[in-house]
Amino acid sequence: MPRIALGSIFTECNQLGGAPLTLAEFERGELSRGEDVLKATAGTVGGMLDALRAGGATPVPLLVASACPGSEVTADCYTTLKTELLERLRASLPVEGVLLALHGSAAAENAGDLEGDLLTAVRGVVGPTVPIVATLDLHAHVTRTMVEQATALVAWETYPHRDAFTTGARGARLLLDTVRGKCHPTMAMVKVPVVTAAIHGGTDGPSPFADVMRFAKWFEGRGRVLSTSVFLVHPYLDLPEMGSGALVVTDNDLPEAVDLATRIANLYWARRRDLEPEVASPADAIERGRRIAGGPVLLVEAADCCGGGAAGDSVATLKALLVAGGTDRAIVPVVDPRAADVCHRAGMGGTVEFELGHQVDPRWGTPVRVQGTVNHLSDGKFRYRGGIFDGQQGDMGRTAVVRVGEIDILITTHGTYDWNGEQLEAVGLDPRGVKFLVVKNPMNYNMAFRPFSTGVFVLDTPGPTPATVKGVPFRNFRDPWFPRFEELEEPRFWVYTS
Ligand SMILES: [Zn+2]
Structure with a gap:
């Protein structure tokens, strides 16, 4: 039974904006070690474990860490995670192979090519002949170092990303075939x-x-x-x-x-x-959206995508909706820890007034003053169904829904990865009941909301995850x-x- 070491440091980083990723973000996401790793039944690691066991191998668990994207991983955080993973690997030797579940576009303050750095370090521990197979997101920035240090790299093949499990299994089978000399x-x-x-x-x-x-x-x-x-x-x-x-x-x-x-x-x-x-300004999209019968019309504020590392705290589209006025019902998500705190102190049904937005990453706009009623309060916990975080808990932190005129603003403490509308469901907001739904991702809205939407506009707004990178310096x-x-x-x- 070949012994296969298995580990993961997984996130996607944004070097244009967003908030730094510390150990707290990984603790809120996923951080498991040793025997706990073996409990995974979903996602890339779950697929790797499944195929290793089916292939008659013994998985040797190291460390599995994943976090919702942000800007760079802090030097402290990366050094801590990397050191523990390597220490566990050294303590596990000898192993016949190494499997790593990586993203490919992570960057640390002290390692711009995080995956290249990690693969080099792992190669340093196991030596030149032990095969190392890593899985990647199809949004990886594949570097020369990654290709030189790994024995093989295999990437997800679907977007929206539904195939983390099967890709993990493919990677594991390829590694086992390599270990056994079949290829x-x-x-x-x-x-x-x-x-x-x-x-x-x-x-x-x-x-x-x-x-x-x-x-x-x-x-x-x-x-x-x-x-x-x-x-x-x-x-x-x-x-x-x-x-x-x-x-x-x-x-x-x-x-x-x-x-x-x-x-x-x-x-x-x-x-x-x-x-x-093709992109539109929020004002133009709202005007054109009003000419479409029914809703929801999706206003895609791609530039503020938490899943791409943005803070999720933009109010660019909210401002346009407020300026447009009228009686259209709308839902807008905004990350703002301070506003969430004010809502929780005001309590259910309370009236609140504050400057909202651009508090986490103030580089992309100015806050907007809103006054409204608190209609929902919660701890912001929910569970992902499917996708790369299948079965894992999502954590928006203290969360509120504030009604401002006809607009429901979903105010959260932390940004979270958008998959299939889980966040709206967790707070009882029905996207079918509104004229305008603001979504902050470039793709998964197609799966979550497009089947029942009446129109879609991709917006050109400031932010670190813009719909076109033509103007990025x-x-x-x-x-x-x-x-x-x-x-x-x-x-x-x-x-x-x-
Ligand atoms: Zn991706």
Whole structure:
């Protein structure tokens, strides 16, 4: 029975804004160690455990830590998590392989390429011959270091992300085949400088990203191709060599891996213009939304996406709704710990008045003064059904719903990842009953609300997760890239090989 070490440090980081990730965010998310790790039945780690057990291997649990995205992981926090994971690994030796559930776009204050740094450290402990397989989000920023230090990398293939479990299992099976000498992974990552938001990055319906994914997946399992992954790079990092493309793992055939990854990256480049979304101002979207019969009309404030690392504290769309006036019912989520505290002190039915918004990350706007009635109070706990955090508890912290005119404002202490409308359900807000529903994510609203919505407008508002990154002044990412350099006809290619 091969002994396989299993660990995870998982989050996505935003280098344009948001609030730093400390140990408290991981404690509020997921932080399990040793035997507790073995209890996971869902998510990437659950899938890894399932496949290891089915494959006759003994999982050796290290540390599993995950947090809702934010800005960078603090140096203290990363050092603490990394040190514990490595200590547990050293204490577990010898192992025949290592499985890591990673994101690929995490960044620490003391390690810009967090996953590259972690893989290097793990490689340092187990030595050059023990296979290491890591799973990644398809929004990973795959670096040369990651490709050189890992034996194989496999990424999720769905967005909205529904396949954490099966990807964990795929990674585990590939590792076991490698450990048993059934295959010898060789790997190539080829990227082109396309940096777009994820609005058209879905894999469900017709979309440019879905087309590239289908093309890539056709090759998986054929000939010597062990795994194909397509990446739409998390566009809110600011690191060298940001790009999107493909990673191909072959059985001892590096030229084939390079060749196929290049073909997929070429297709990605050809579809780049289809990835840029159309955007509207909040005022324009509200005016056009009013001409649509019924609701909800979705106002997609993508720039304030907690799942992409933003603070969730923008009131840009709320301001436009207040200015527009009228009798349209609306729901707007805003993260504001201070306002949540005021509501809890006022109690149910209390009247409150405060400056709301832009308190956590004040770089993107100014607060708005609101007066209203407290209609709901809770501890903000809820449970995710499906997705990457399937079965886990979400924690908005102290939460309130304040009615301002016809608008219900969901005020929370902490930002949380949006999956399938769990937050609204937890506080008893019915999205079917309103004219306008403000959503703050670029994709999962399609699954949660679009089936019963009457219209959708993707908004152009200030924030660290904008719907188009055309105007983002990257400092560390210096290469010409699409869409900023719209006229760029020939891409440059970054090619990393194992
Ligand atoms: Zn993702």
